[in-house]
Amino acid sequence: MIDLGRYAFAVLASYGIGLALLGGLVWHTLAANARARRALETHERRSDNG
């Protein structure tokens, strides 16, 4: 286990906040992309079927 000494809060909070924000951004990007792709595919399929 890494000993962060008396600055453990600053280091762990930085990594925690940073990784949570990056993770949230990646999740939001992928979810929005999947939603847009599904919506377009559904519409194009419906248009093809008349």
Add this chain to the structure above:
Amino acid sequence: MSLWEYANPVRFMQVSGRMLPWVAAGAVIGTVGGLGWGFLTPDDFRQGSTVKIVFLHVPAAMMAINIWVMMLVASLIWIIRRHHVSALAAKAAAPIGAVMTLIALATGALWGQPMWGTWWEWDPRLTSFLILFLFYLGYIALWSAIEDPDSAADLTGVLCLVGSVFALLSRYAVLFWSQGLHQGASLSVQSGERMSHVYRYPLYLAMIGFGLLFLTLLLIRTRTEIRKRRLAALLARETRA
């Protein structure tokens, strides 16, 4: 082949689809490797374990400024040549830049408290970064507030030009005003070694990782915007028919 061919949405979707797996793999290796390696580096003799924050703080701050510059270039291409993909790329980049700026501000405050004895100081670099963050929020809000996409692209392009002053200030504030708390650049090409190689190499890896992460997210988000635009065009055509 002309560079402008990539401004065609169909061509962009083809090329970006082929690029994405490779760029994403590089982003994962660079970001996870850089941050993991950085976290395992030994403590600094003055800053103790807080030196590990540099591996998040510096790449995020670097990207916060560079993303705004990329948005400026894309906005200028839209304003001058009216290529829709460039306007959509600028729109897609803004939330990524806002998150990078927020990470830089949050990690800076967490680092500043034990090192400077304060979470925040109205220092030139910190203040210009806060204004840059507000510009990102304003840019995103302006895109959402205007219904017509071409008008939104025009107005956000102008906002991007104005905000570029603060992006440049964020980068060079420590050189303009020397009275601030924030130190000069951690890495410099001109002034030789400022940082031990123990920290420099993982920092380079994290910076490359953040750059590739931005490119990955930018490609995905631009593809999302193109799909949304296509769906809106199809729905508008059906309504007219």
